[in-house]
Amino acid sequence: MDMGITFDLILPYIETIREKVVLENIDSSRAAYYLILELRNYRQLGGMERAIELAKQQLAAIDMFALNRQNALTTLVNLQRIGINEKEIIELVNIVRRWNNQHPGLKQGNGSNDSGNSNGNRSIYDGLISSGH
Numbered sequence: 001m002d003m004g005i006t007f008d009l010i011l012p013y014i015e016t017i018r019e020k021v022v023l024e025n026i027d028s029s030r031a032a033y034y035l036i037l038e039l040r041n042y043r044q045l046g047g048m049e050r051a052i053e054l055a056k057q058q059l060a061a062i063d064m065f066a067l068n069r070q071n072a073l074t075t076l077v078n079l080q081r082i083g084i085n086e087k088e089i090i091e092l093v094n095i096v097r098r099w100n101n102q103h104p105g106l107k108q109g110n111g112s113n114d115s116g117n118s119n120g121n122r123s124i125y126d127g128l129i130s131s132g133h
Contacts, residue, residue, distance in 0.1 A: 013035070016035060017032050018031075020035060
């Protein structure tokens with residue numbers, strides 16, 4: 001069975017094994033075995049690096065979620081601090097939901113009174129102000 005492996009392809013490995021024999025003062029069988037282990041470890045390390053990169057991406061997503069959640073909690077605390085109770089907050093959320101259902105093409109604003117936003121869309125804030133809510 002011809003696997004397309006020629007002496008020219010094997011020569012670098014033979015040279016590396018010879019180097020290991022001299023540098024590590026071991027026999028050629030052991031040097032060949034250690035070279036195989038090093039190659040396997042190198043391949044597995046590449047897999048570990050990909051896993052680490054994926055874990056970093058997942059951590060970044062979790063951090064973003066946590067930041068959004070922290071911002072929401074901060075907003076709730078600030079609303080309660082200025083005297084808005086939980087019932088009023090729930091009522092406000094319901095108003096926003098109804099607004100979104102009735103006006104699906106309008107974007108949600110960030111709470112600032114910027115009716116001249118760059119894309120020309122009205123915000124929920126603008127709609128609430130104009131409707132008297």
